[in-house]
Amino acid sequence: MSRLLFLSLLIFSGFAAWQAFFFRRKLREVSGYAEEVSLRLQEKVRLAEEEKNRILAILESMAEGVAVIAPDQRLTLANPALARALSFPKNQIEGRYFWEVFRDSSVNEMIVKTLEEHVSMHREHSILLSDSIFQIHVSPVFRGKNFLGAVAIFYDVTQLKKLERLRSEFVANVSHELKTPLTSILGFVETLKEGAMDDQENRSRFLAIIEDHSKKLYQLIEDLLSLSKLDTEKQELKKEEFDLAEVLDRALASFERPIRVKKLKVLTEFSSRPFLLSADSASFEEVLNNLLDNAIKYNVEGGEIRVRASRGGGSVSVEIQDTGIGISKPELPKIFDRFYRADKSRSRQTGGTGLGLAIVKRIVERHAGRIEAQSVPNQGSTFTLTLPQN
Numbered sequence: 001m002s003r004l005l006f007l008s009l010l011i012f013s014g015f016a017a018w019q020a021f022f023f024r025r026k027l028r029e030v031s032g033y034a035e036e037v038s039l040r041l042q043e044k045v046r047l048a049e050e051e052k053n054r055i056l057a058i059l060e061s062m063a064e065g066v067a068v069i070a071p072d073q074r075l076t077l078a079n080p081a082l083a084r085a086l087s088f089p090k091n092q093i094e095g096r097y098f099w100e101v102f103r104d105s106s107v108n109e110m111i112v113k114t115l116e117e118h119v120s121m122h123r124e125h126s127i128l129l130s131d132s133i134f135q136i137h138v139s140p141v142f143r144g145k146n147f148l149g150a151v152a153i154f155y156d157v158t159q160l161k162k163l164e165r166l167r168s169e170f171v172a173n174v175s176h177e178l179k180t181p182l183t184s185i186l187g188f189v190e191t192l193k194e195g196a197m198d199d200q201e202n203r204s205r206f207l208a209i210i211e212d213h214s215k216k217l218y219q220l221i222e223d224l225l226s227l228s229k230l231d232t233e234k235q236e237l238k239k240e241e242f243d244l245a246e247v248l249d250r251a252l253a254s255f256e257r258p259i260r261v262k263k264l265k266v267l268t269e270f271s272s273r274p275f276l277l278s279a280d281s282a283s284f285e286e287v288l289n290n291l292l293d294n295a296i297k298y299n300v301e302g303g304e305i306r307v308r309a310s311r312g313g314g315s316v317s318v319e320i321q322d323t324g325i326g327i328s329k330p331e332l333p334k335i336f337d338r339f340y341r342a343d344k345s346r347s348r349q350t351g352g353t354g355l356g357l358a359i360v361k362r363i364v365e366r367h368a369g370r371i372e373a374q375s376v377p378n379q380g381s382t383f384t385l386t387l388p389q390n
């Protein structure tokens with residue numbers, strides 16, 4: 001009996017030992033597997049994190065505002081451009097209801113429609129409390145058949161709109177400026193046809209007026225062509241060395257008559273003669289012609305025009321000073337604008353197109369230079385242009 005007990009004990013303990021060994025081996029196998037799973041998971045999380053950071057970096061650097069709105073109407077993502085566009089603190093956007101952030105009925109309406117009907121919306125709109133105009137796209141986001149929410153993109157088109165407005169204003173201005181002399185020409189032609197032809201005195205007077213207006217039209221078209229060429233930058237500027245004193249003499253000779261009629265005194269002060277300058281000489285002559293034309297036109301009888309040229313600090317500066325009617329302080333910043341005339345009736349009377357200074361400014365800018373005006377009403381004006389020279 002005790003032998004049997006001993007034998008069965010021996011068998012049992014042997015079995016237990018074998019089982020313990022087997023179990024330990026299994027445990028080792030399982031823990032090895034768990035470790036592998038954990039490593040694989042860690043790698044997946046790292047990749048997902050990397051992918052998320054990559055997408056966030058792209059969103060952060062975008063100029064367009066981007067917002068993601070979940071079906072529960074909460075914002076789950078907003079990039080810095082959106083926060084800037086809405087003037088809303090960036091760290092306070094995510095997690096809020098979209099209508100707390102946008103506070104604009106038109107935008108909210110688009111988002112609601114996309115969330116409810118899963119349709120894309122597009123609108124051009126100026127957001128409430130903001131000066132900017134945006135093109136707004138709201139589109140539904142799906143993964144497979146699951147609706148994840150809406151993504152709204154805000155594209156700032158303020159600058160484009162401004163250019164569009166400037167262009168149509170320009171076209172309106174051009175049309176007006178062309179129409180004024182043309183109306184006058186047609187009127188006088190009509191009068192001549194209706195009998196004034198036979199009246200010797202009136203005939204000469206009317207023809208002179210027609211000639212005058214035709215010249216104005218011609219000048220206007222010339223100025224427009226000049227500006228258009230300068231704008232498209234197609235016209236290559238030729239850098240060449242020339243003598244400014246010589247170009248000035250030529251320009252003054254062309255104004256000999258109006259200078260004499262107005263009894264103006266012209267003084268030139270050049271730091272050297274010849275005064276060599278490196279620029280596009282034809283364009284520079286146009287600059288001088290326009291500035292001299294103004295200095296004569298807006299001067300008083302018996303007045304003075306002073307032209308100074310000097311160099312220093314890697315640039316040359318040319319100053320044209322007159323003793324004319326001057327320009328008031330509020331008007332001074334506008335005189336370089338296209339078609340701007342401080343004194344409309346006087347400028348029209350004197351045949352101005354209002355484009356001269358705009359042309360001057362474009363030419364100087366294309367030479368990487370600057371032009372400034374100073375003026376005291378009823379005392380005179382000084383136009384100073386500075387051109388870099390190397």
Ligand SMILES: Nc1ncnc2c1ncn2[C@@H]1O[C@H](COP(=O)(O)OP(=O)(O)O)[C@@H](O)[C@H]1O
Nearest residue numbers: 294298335341342343347352353354355356357
């Ligand atoms: N030297 C000046 N003195 C006074 N006003 C000036 C002078 N130069 C320009 N202006 C003012 O600036 C406006 C714009 O000049 P500009 O572009 O040359 O056009 P405009 O064809 O009228 O001469 C003029 O209408 C005039 O009112």
Ligand SMILES: [Mg+2]
Nearest residue numbers: 294352356357
């Ligand atoms: Mg002018």
